[in-house]
Every structure is written in structure tokens, then in C-alpha cells.
Amino acid sequence: MENWRQILKKPYFNKELFFYEKSHYLRNGISLTEILKLSENPQEAALSDQLLVGWSLSDAMATMNLFKIREIHLIRLAEETGDLAGAFERISQSLKEERLFREKIIGILIYPALLLAATVVFFIGALYYILPPLKEMLSTLEVDNMLLSSLYKFQLSIPMPVLSTALFILIYASVKVLQRKKVFRYLVFGKKWVEHEEMTFINELYLLLKGGVDLMEALHLLEEGRSSCVKLREGIQEGKSLTESLQQGEYSKLLVRYVQISEETGNLEESLQSYLLVRKTFFEEYLRRRTALLEPLSIFILGALLFLLSMAVMMPMMDAYEKL
Template identity: 25%
Template sequence: MSKQAKGFSLADTEEMQAFNLDATPQPDAKAEIEKLADEEQVIHLDIDDIDLVKIQSEVKKIDKASAKGKAKYGAAYKDLHKAFSFGHHVPIREKQTFYELTSVMIEAGIPILKTIKVYADQTTHKYFQKVCRAISWQIENGEKFSDALAEYPKIFDEAERGTIAAAEATGRLVEAFRRLAIEVQKSSLLRSKVRGALIYPVTVMAFVVVTVFILMRYVVPQISQLFLQANLELPAITRAVVGTSEFFVQYGVLVLVGIVAVIITNYLLYRVENIRYYYHLIELKIPIFNTFLKDYTQAAFARSLANLISSGVGIVQSLEITAKSVNNLVYRRKIELLAKDVTNGISMGDSLANSPYFSNMLVHMITVGEQTAQIDNIALKLANYYTEKVYDTADNFAKLLQPLIIGVVGGIVGVIVLAIMLPMSDILGSIESL
């Protein structure tokens, strides 16, 4: 039996529409046709020897300008989208949800392209929605999922892309997405702990600087006028504070400009990689903070390594990807050297033993992992261990710095108060004698 679907035109429609036609044959054949039609396009379906028992048509409205941009301008659409992505931020929670739902849908048998489109439709984060749609367009045009993610390195880091690329090659996407959802959450908690530990001392010191500036610029000059009118012989500490105050009155604006200039200069210098290396080297030599930073970086190193190796990435490639995902340049260059040493046949344990920035325990455990072919499991245990250390240090960081901060703040405020109170006591004594 033969049937022919008549031709039809979409020339009069105002919006592009996607048609999914499911033809269930009689008795055994089945034809599924998906066509994307735009204005002035005619679709003709010729289906021979098929009894069309059921035809389902699902029409989905697509933004006309966006769809035409994708279809007609190709890479230009992607480049234009990236050009307007500056300053956008995707929350960690959004990424975690993306990985979790993607793993569920892929496990349910939904293709990766359809999965990305479904997530783009359901997410409420406007920028990430655009990113997902751009990624789905790239996949439709033949790019691998991991290659499409590479267009957004500020959203999907090197380790995440490496994990997904390995999972694509081995067919273990579900497992990879589940692992990434967990690791993204753990990394976020770790960074939050570090930020929380640093906020307290930074906030206190900023408060002290602002308070001292206000006292010296506006309060002390008013009091010093009283001292001058009383013709008092000022103590040395008072003369020093008054002299400092006069400096702030005359050059206060220049001081602020100088502070801003120093901040901007340091920011620009920090952007130069070779100079930033020395900033990171100095950070690793600051007491208390250096232990904190080393534990944090070793946790990130071990977790990235464990995740990549578990996903099927080779050790050398895992090290190369991990190096790019580590922020501290001192550690990054050491890990890059480690990858070269492993390529040349040197064991990871022997290479790491020459570095003062990796703990003896980490070196020993990595050596055991190499000998037992359990590097991924050992690295995961190390990551959990150093993560807990960072949590403990972060919780105690404020307590460790509190005595130092109180001493500095108390010393500065105490000097100013003492400088003011000594002459004031002389003035009160003179008044009483009268």
C-alpha cells in the first residue's frame, strides 16, 4: 500500500517552526523525519509502501532572528555571542545542576544534543541559557561536546573539559557528569572557605585604614588648633601625630591618588605572567598563610588528578590539564615539569620529592599509588585529606590572626588617643589652677 504526503508551504508563517514527524508503518517499517523549515521553504514528503497509521507533529517556536543567525551566519553567530559575554558569571550552583540533570537525561537514553536543548529551555539563568543554545548549535554543526565547551573557558575549566573529552572517547559520560557535579560542589565549598577566612583580616585592616585617615584628616587638625591657642609645649608623641595630621591635610588627596596608583600598578603587573610568578612565590613564604595556601593547592591538584585519571585520561595528559587548572604559577610550573619528567620515564614520586612545595606525605602516597596502580584512588584520598585540613585552618584562621590584628589596631588607636589626652590633661590642669 502506498501513500504520499502532500507538499505544504510555510511561506505565510511569521515564525520558524520545527516539525518532528513520526510515521508508524504497516506492518514493520518505521520512518521518522525531522525538518527545520523557514519562511518561503516548501517541504515535500514522499513515502512509498508505508501505511501512515500515526503522524505526530510537534511545533516549537524558535526566535526568528536567533535561528536565522545560527543557520545563515554560522561561526559569526558564535563569535558575536562570545563578544557580548564579557563580565557574565555562571554560579557554581547552576553548573552543578547542569551536570546533574545532564547525567540523568543521558542515562535515560536522551542524546547529548537534545539534553543540552532541554536544559537551555528549563534554566532560568539567561546568560547560561544562551551559552547552552550556542553549544547545541555547535554540536549540530559537527563539533564534539568537549570542543564546544572549550569556547567558554571561564565557565568550563580545563579539568572539566578534559574529563568530558575522555568520557566522550570511552562512552562514560553519565559517570563523568555525576563526578563533575560532585567535584564542582566540593571545589566551590573549598573556595568559599578560603574566601571566608581571608575576609575577616582584610575587612578589619580596611576599616583601620579608613578610620586613621578620617582621624588624621579631619579630627586631629581641630584638636591641634586648641593646643596652639593654649600655647602648650606639646609632648613628642603629640608633635608626631600633629605633624602627620598636617601632612594628611596638605597632601591627603595625593595620598589617595598614590594608593589608587599603587593598586592599579600592582593589578597591571599581576597580569604579566612572569611577574605574577614572583607574587605567588612571595605568597608561599608568608607565615601562616603559606601553609594555608599549600594545603589548598595540594587539595586542588590531587582532586583534579583523581578525577581525570578516573575518567580515562592518561597520566601525562592528566598532569598537563591539572597544571592549567592550578592558579598558583609556582605550582603550575612544577606540575608542568612533573608531566615532562613522567614523559621521560621519571616516576612522579621522584620528581615531586625535589620540590619544597609538596608535602612528604603527598609524595609518599603518590609513590605508593604508582607502585600499586592506584593513583586515582590515592589522589582522591589525598584530596579529601587536604580539603579537611583547609576547612580546619579556615575555621581557625581568624583565631590565629585575631591577636595580631588586635595588637596592630590597638597600637595605632592607642598612640593617637595618647597623643591627644596628654596635652588635654595639661589644659585641664591649667584651668583648675585658675
């Protein structure tokens, strides 16, 4: 395994930028080998070297652990049809949509996360640096408070390094769990995560079909991690229509209806594009509504902790004042 130093030394490869820039250069009639020579990125330089010794672009990309199989397949088809610029443009657009969606979710979640982190830091600081001298001062005045005593006993029984380490491990474990796509999508979309997974699948299928890939071949390329693709292929091979195969695969009625329309009109790509426009609009609004309460909820938690600490401080102070 590579150590962290080796990983950090590796230059970052921006795949979206790679496809976007190259599509514009190709549109202007500049050859790919000339384009790659302009780059200072070592990955692109390695790609250029392989092209110069006679490799095709798709074969050269396949040797690098940077591109998905379906992206390589689209490039291979584009080499055969001569529309390399179009393939680059379609892939860059797909990557851009994925990035914007991730950024939207991160933008929504980052403020509540920072607010909660600040709350935890403030609570730990108050627990270990404010409460002990306050407790000692009130003890000299023979004033006792159940809440203050409970918090004081807690900080005595659990040293700050232990609590900080436990919180760090909890946060690290939570981040690791959230990196799993299914878990993350379930937390973000709730019960709608299955429908969002369906939309993601159709988006990838649409990209392949638009790039000239046959339907059966496209389903084969998307089989990785999706048992539903296998069932769809098997259904079509048995002579069933795509609509019937989708119905048996428990896909949404909306998708089934759009595909049914495509079988009547003979234009599957257009129907899938219409379906995607409808679903993307729905999920943008659904995400906005679902996350609308995150910010006020974070403020409520912060307020509750501040109230707890205020009560732990003010109530004993009031008792001490009454005894004077």
C-alpha cells in the same frame, strides 16, 4: 580590548551550576540539547546552536573561552564512553571544592580587613577634622605637646586628598599582587604553600584519572605552568616507576608513600583519593590555626591607634588643665 561597559553587559556564566544542573538532567534521561533549550543564558544558547548543527559537545565547548582544556578533554572521553552525566558530576564537584575553599579563606580574612579599613578611615578623619581645631584651641592656652605637634605637622604637609589617593593606590596594588596565585598562597600558607600546590596538582590529576584519562596523557594536560609534570613524564618514558619519578621531583614523602602503595595494590586512583583526604583535612586545620591570630591582631592595631589618638588629645588637655 573590551571596555568596562561591554564587560558588565556580559551575562555571568556560572560554570559550577552549569555542570551541576546538567548532570542531574542527564541522570534523569533528558538530552543535552533539550536541557540547553530550557536555559535563557546566551552562552548556553550558543552551545545549543552548535550541537544542533552537528558539533560534538567537546568541540563546541572548545570554541568558547569558558572551559579549561582538561574539562574539555574529560567531556570528550565521556562522549566516547557514554558517561556524560558522570563527567559533569565530577567536574561540578571539583569546582564546588575550589569555591568552598576560596569562600573559607575570604570568610576568614574579611573581618580583619573590614576592621583595618574602619581603623584607617577613623584615623584619617581624626587627623584632618579633630586635631586641627584642638591644636588651635590649645595654642591659645599656650599648651604644646610633641605628639600632637607631630601629627599636626604631618596633616599640614600632606593634604587629605593626597593621603587618600596614596592609600587607594596602595590598596589597589595590594589587591593586584594578591590576585597572583603563588603570592596569595604564600601569604595564606607560608612555607606550606609548596605542599598545598602539590595537593592541588594531585587533585587535578585524580580528577582526570577518574574520568578515564591515561596517566601520561593526564600529565600532558597538566603541563601548563608546571615544569614538574614534564619531569614526571620524562622519568616514566625513561622506564622509571611513578614512585621513582616523584622522588626525583622532590615531592613530599607522604605522596611518594601513597603512590608506592598504589604500585603494590594496582589501584592508583584509590591511593590518590586517600592522600587527598589526609591533605585536605591537614590544610583545613592548618589554615584555621594560622589565621586564628588575625582577628585579635586587627583589634590590637585598632586599639593602638585609638590609644595614640587618645594620648594626642588627653595629654595636652591635662597640661592645659594644670595651667588653669
